[in-house]
Amino acid sequence: MRGAETWPAEGRRHPPRSAPTYWVLAPLSAWLREEARDASRSLGRYRLLDVGCGAKPYYPFFEPYAGEYVGVDPVHPDAELVGTAEDLPVPDGSFDVVLCNQVLEHCADPARAVRELRRVTAPGGRVLASTHGVMVYHPNPVDLWRWTHAGLQTLFERNGSWAELTVTPCAGTGSCVTTVLAMYVHLSAKRTGLTSLGGGVIRALNRLGPLIDGRSALLREPNPGTLFLNYHVRAGVAPA
Numbered sequence: 001m002r003g004a005e006t007w008p009a010e011g012r013r014h015p016p017r018s019a020p021t022y023w024v025l026a027p028l029s030a031w032l033r034e035e036a037r038d039a040s041r042s043l044g045r046y047r048l049l050d051v052g053c054g055a056k057p058y059y060p061f062f063e064p065y066a067g068e069y070v071g072v073d074p075v076h077p078d079a080e081l082v083g084t085a086e087d088l089p090v091p092d093g094s095f096d097v098v099l100c101n102q103v104l105e106h107c108a109d110p111a112r113a114v115r116e117l118r119r120v121t122a123p124g125g126r127v128l129a130s131t132h133g134v135m136v137y138h139p140n141p142v143d144l145w146r147w148t149h150a151g152l153q154t155l156f157e158r159n160g161s162w163a164e165l166t167v168t169p170c171a172g173t174g175s176c177v178t179t180v181l182a183m184y185v186h187l188s189a190k191r192t193g194l195t196s197l198g199g200g201v202i203r204a205l206n207r208l209g210p211l212i213d214g215r216s217a218l219l220r221e222p223n224p225g226t227l228f229l230n231y232h233v234r235a236g237v238a239p240a
């Protein structure tokens with residue numbers, strides 16, 4: 001494996017402020033960096049399965065703590081194993097930490113995928129999943145679902161027995177609206193060749209979103225009328 005310091009997909013781990021998806025990627029990175037350390041405190045050196053791994057952008061966060069890091073993906077060349085989340089090619093209870101980041105929206109059968117995530121997690125282990133609330137259509141190779149915090153909670157509750165389950169909404173209503181605007185600014189700037197002007201506008205939008213959310217808990221916490229870009233799910237399995 002390449003060294004963690006030269007690992008690709010740096011833009012997912014440390015997105016620039018001019019990235020239209022800054023408020024998806026920055027909170028996701030911060031969360032996974034903290035979860036990597038937390039898992040090591042609870043589990044010692046752990047075995048990790050990265051489901052729908054793509055280029056394994058978060059490998060450098062986990063590499064100091066993971067004795068084993070295995071990626072599974074239906075098509076990506078960086079995966080060690082070929083397979084889908086709905087049909088994982090690994091034995092029951094064989095991994096302590098199971099990642100599934102920005103994948104559930106691409107799964108034909110997300111309920112079956114959650115049952116598989118639970119099946120392959122060892123006693124005392126945990127699933128760390130993330131998926132979108134609001135996002136533009138982005139087939140990879142398909143794009144089928146969006147979630148609410150309540151919908152994700154229900155999906156996990158109905159498809160696994162968990163000792164602990166938390167669903168955390170990320171980036172509030174203001175950041176959600178400014179991110180959607182930023183995406184269309186990004187697209188228009190690309191089409192017209194005005195990328196540096198677009199970058200400036202996106203940076204300003206990315207600053208504005210949290211300023212709006214900071215003004216009202218009604219906007220940044222899940223209430224009727226709110227929007228969220230992304231959700232982080234931590235689902236822990238009881239020890240043996």
Ligand SMILES: C[S@@+](CC[C@H](N)C(=O)[O-])C[C@H]1O[C@@H](n2cnc3c(N)ncnc32)[C@H](O)[C@@H]1O
Nearest residue numbers: 052053054076084085101102103106107140141
């Ligand atoms: C948006 S990328 C996310 C990649 C990586 N997890 C990350 O956080 O950057 C979605 C990945 O899910 C994979 N994928 C699509 N359908 C899948 C399925 N049913 N099961 C597992 N992975 C799937 C795609 O091949 C792609 O690598």
